Each structure stands twice: as structure tokens, then as C-alpha cells.
Amino acid sequence: MSDQTRPRIVCLSGSMRFFDQILIVAAENTAAGRIVLAPFSIVAAEDQGNAVKRMLDELHFRKIDLADEVIVVTVDGYIGESTRREIRYAEQHGKPVWYEDFGPGPGVAKIELPQPTGYPCALGVFCDECETRIVADILVSDLDDQATRFGYIRAHAIKHGWSCDKRGDFCPDCKPAEVTVNA
Numbered sequence: 001m002s003d004q005t006r007p008r009i010v011c012l013s014g015s016m017r018f019f020d021q022i023l024i025v026a027a028e029n030t031a032a033g034r035i036v037l038a039p040f041s042i043v044a045a046e047d048q049g050n051a052v053k054r055m056l057d058e059l060h061f062r063k064i065d066l067a068d069e070v071i072v073v074t075v076d077g078y079i080g081e082s083t084r085r086e087i088r089y090a091e092q093h094g095k096p097v098w099y100e101d102f103g104p105g106p107g108v109a110k111i112e113l114p115q116p117t118g119y120p121c122a123l124g125v126f127c128d129e130c131e132t133r134i135v136a137d138i139l140v141s142d143l144d145d146q147a148t149r150f151g152y153i154r155a156h157a158i159k160h161g162w163s164c165d166k167r168g169d170f171c172p173d174c175k176p177a178e179v180t181v182n183a
């Protein structure tokens with residue numbers, strides 16, 4: 001099925017404290033014929049900031065990768081730190097971001113976000129083979145950890161013909177030939 005004929009994929013983002021509202025938006029979008037991706041796992045207080053939380057954050061970025069657009073679900077405009085990172089990630093990857101605010105008033109309102117605190121930062125990655133380096137100024141924020149920043153520069157490198165995956169980082173001259181799988 002091509003991208004033109006498959007249903008649109010929406011990824012919902014928001015604090016798990018708004019899971020009831022997330023389910024409402026999921027139901028509405030499913031009824032409208034869209035494929036819905038959403039967060040489903042609650043991170044315990046003692047797991048905030050550890051590997052479990054990072055894995056779930058990373059998993060949500062992959063859902064955003066799959067999505068055509070992102071819908072941020074909030075109540076009274078509350079947007080937590082993880083959701084802010086997801087919004088930034090979506091914007092940096094060209095995904096439209098919409099807001100469904102379950103405020104005290106009637107209906108759905110577009111909310112004003114605080115200005116992102118991003119600033120350009122020179123990021124670079126080396127070719128594992130020849131040590132050629134690709135460098136770019138990329139918008140980052142203080143909330144972005146090292147792994148997130150490497151993700152930004154690798155995405156940039158891939159757009160410029162690099163191969164960056166679990167085999168390593170390789171410039172266009174050194175990148176491995178695609179593996180052929182024999183049945």
C-alpha cells in the first residue's frame with residue numbers, strides 16, 4: 001500500500017495523567033478513519049529519569065517518525081517536559097503539530113506554547129572508517145541529552161548520503177553495501 005492510499009497516521013502526545021482525554025481523541029480519530037499511535041505505559045515516579053523512561057521516550061519518537069502528524073492532548077494547556085521534547089522533535093522532522101485542549105471552557109482550543117528555548121549548536125559525527133567528519137548547526141535545547149543530539153546529527157548525515165545505524169556511522173564513500181537476504 002502506498003503512502004497515498006493508506007489512512008493517515010496520527011501520533012498522540014501528552015502527559016499520561018491525561019490518558020482519559022488521550023483515549024477520547026484516539027476514539028475520535030479512529031472513527032474518522034485514521035491510524036492512531038499513542039503512549040500506553042505509565043512511568044512510575046521512581047523510574048523518571050532512568051533507562052525505562054528513556055526507552056519509552058525513544059519509543060515515542062519512533063511513533064512520531066511513523067506519523068503524518070502529531071496531536072498534543074492537554075488539559076488547561078498543561079504540557080510536560082517529555083511532551084515539549086516530542087513537540088520539538090516533531091517540528092524538527094517536519095510533522096504538523098495540532099493541539100486538543102480539554103480546558104474548563106467548551107470545545108477545543110488552540111493553545112499558545114511558550115517560545116522554545118532552542119539555540120543552534122554545532123554537532124558532528126565521524127565516519128568510523130576514514131574519520132571524515134560531517135558537522136552542522138542544529139537547533140538544540142538544554143533538555144536534549146547527548147543521545148538526542150547524536151540522533152539529530154545522524155538524521156542530518158543520512159540526508160547527506162551517510163549510513164548511520166547499529167553497524168556504525170559511515171560517510172557516503174565508506175558506507176557498507178546493502179545486505180542482500182537470500183531466502
Ligand SMILES: [Zn+2]
Pocket residue numbers: 127128129130131132170171172173174175
Ligand atoms: Zn568514510
